[in-house]
Amino acid sequence: xxxxxxxxxQFLNYTLTGVGGFMAAGMLLPMVRFxxxxxxxxKAEGDFVQTSQKVADLTEEPxxxxxxxxxxxAWYKSEVTDTAWVYKQGDQVIALSPVCKHLxxxxxWAGDSAHPDxxxxxxxxxxxxxxxxxxPGTPPxxxxxxxxxxxxxxxxxxxxxxxxxxx
Amino acid sequence: xxxxxxxxxxxxxxxxxxxxxxxxxxxxxxxxxxxxxxSSAAEFLMxxxxxxxxxxxxRLMLVPPFSYTExxxxxxxxxxxxxxxxxxxxxxxxxxxxxxxxxxxxEQLDVIWLxxxxxESMDTGVKQSILQNQLNxxxxxxxSKWFQV
Ligand code: FES
Numbered sequence: 001x002x003x004x005x006x007x008x009x010q011f012l013n014y015t016l017t018g019v020g021g022f023m024a025a026g027m028l029l030p031m032v033r034f035x036x037x038x039x040x041x042x043k044a045e046g047d048f049v050q051t052s053q054k055v056a057d058l059t060e061e062p063x064x065x066x067x068x069x070x071x072x073x074a075w076y077k078s079e080v081t082d083t084a085w086v087y088k089q090g091d092q093v094i095a096l097s098p099v100c101k102h103l104x105x106x107x108x109w110a111g112d113s114a115h116p117d118x119x120x121x122x123x124x125x126x127x128x129x130x131x132x133x134x135x136p137g138t139p140p141x142x143x144x145x146x147x148x149x150x151x152x153x154x155x156x157x158x159x160x161x162x163x164x165x166x167x
Numbered sequence: 168x169x170x171x172x173x174x175x176x177x178x179x180x181x182x183x184x185x186x187x188x189x190x191x192x193x194x195x196x197x198x199x200x201x202x203x204x205x206s207s208a209a210e211f212l213m214x215x216x217x218x219x220x221x222x223x224x225x226r227l228m229l230v231p232p233f234s235y236t237e238x239x240x241x242x243x244x245x246x247x248x249x250x251x252x253x254x255x256x257x258x259x260x261x262x263x264x265x266x267x268x269x270x271x272x273x274e275q276l277d278v279i280w281l282x283x284x285x286x287e288s289m290d291t292g293v294k295q296s297i298l299q300n301q302l303n304x305x306x307x308x309x310x311s312k313w314f315q316v
Contacts (some may be wrong), residue, residue, distance in 0.1 A: 034311055065294075068291050101182055103177075103225025122310055123226035134251075143291055 048150050048157040053086060055093060055151050061111040062087040062119075062130065065095070066160055084147050084158055085119070087130070094143055095147040096132045097161055101140040119144065133167040143167045168228040169220065178228055178256075188257040190248065191216050191232035192264035194240070207311070208265045208283035216263060216282070218298045219239065219305065227309070228257070236277060240268065258290065261311055263305075279305055 006014075062085040071080045083106070084095040087149070095151040098106045100121040107128065111120030118135070119128040127135040132144035148159030168174035168183055178185045191212050194207040200250060212232070219268040220229040230254050235243050249260045261270060270280050281301060 066292075066295055068295075079291060081291065100225060103181065106222045107227040121225075122306070124225055 021058065048148070048159045050152065051156045051158060052154040055156055056152055057087060058088045058093060058156075060087055060089070060115075062096070064109075065156065065158075066085050086156060090140060091126045093149045093151070093156060094166070095156070095158055096164075097145040098148060100126050101134060101142045101144065102126050107144070131166040170228065170230045170256070176229065179249070182185060183258045185228060185315075186256075186258040187227040189216060189219060189227050189229045189262045190252075190260065190262050191229075192243065192262055192269055193232040194264070194266040194268075195234050195236050197236065207285045207287055211283040211286055211303060213264070214286060215298055215301055217282050218302055219263075222302060222306070223309065226313075239308040245269070246274060249276060255262045261309070277309055278307070281305075294315070
């Protein structure tokens with residue numbers, strides 16, 4: 001019985017280890033949390049950005065929609081403006097990225113009067129169908145990217161860029 | 168394209184496609200009465216040229232601006248500059264500026280001159296549409312040159 005009694009020395013040892021452990025955890029946890037925090041946070045690019053384009057005003061004719069969001073690059077914040085070509089296909093809202101798949105110029109809908117129902121890249125004459133499918137024989141080698149689309153309060157919301165799902 | 172390592176490497180591989188250089192000529196004025204206006208013009212020219220770069224990324228390289236003051240302006244030899252860039256493989260060299268002085272070179276060189284617009288007091292939406300507007304004005308200058316050859 002008396003063998004199992006916790007001596008004064010043991011008691012102090014236990015308690016000090018306990019308290020020390022707490023202190024260490026108190027110091028380490030924020031550091032760990034800080035280190036993996038970016039992983040826990042939902043990325044800004046996964047968020048939808050609201051545009052000023054009303055869904056009800058969309059037609060089958062692609063229109064240019066500009067949208068801005070804040071981009072945080074390490075400690076540097078900047079306001080980025082992006083553009084999408086948005087139109088309706090039946091009930092579905094389609095938003096295409098205007099970045100040419102050849103070397104990255106900005107394409108325009110009906111930019112070439114000879115092809116009024118295509119996207120046109122003025123840089124080297126690249127052309128795309130309305131679905132974003134690149135026209136063979138022109139420099140681009142792939143279809144235009146698409147944006148994820150959502151609707152909120154009747155306005156078009158744009159999400160991240162994804163590979164074209166229409167072609 | 169911008170004048171950074173990544174884009175320059177791409178330029179080296181794609182000289183057939185990236186054949187145009189855009190050189191901003193930027194006037195700086197440090198005099199008390201002019202410095203604010205000068206910075207505003209610089210901001211405008213930098214925003215607009217970045218916007219042009221975005222539109223024509225695959226065909227045009229925006230180089231860092233050549234900056235000068237009234238006293239050092241004569242040191243900027245635009246003809247030599249053009250020559251050096253042509254030797255490097257640029258078929259077209261455009262200069263863009265808000266300084267009226269350069270319009271006298273329009274005979275020999277492609278100089279795009281625009282009066283500066285104070286963007287600093289505008290919110291993003293308005294700024295965007297002004298820049299878009301200015302861009303639409305300069306697009307024909309590029310395309311007419313490109314399709315002439
Ligand atoms: S960048 Fe569009 S065709 Fe070359």
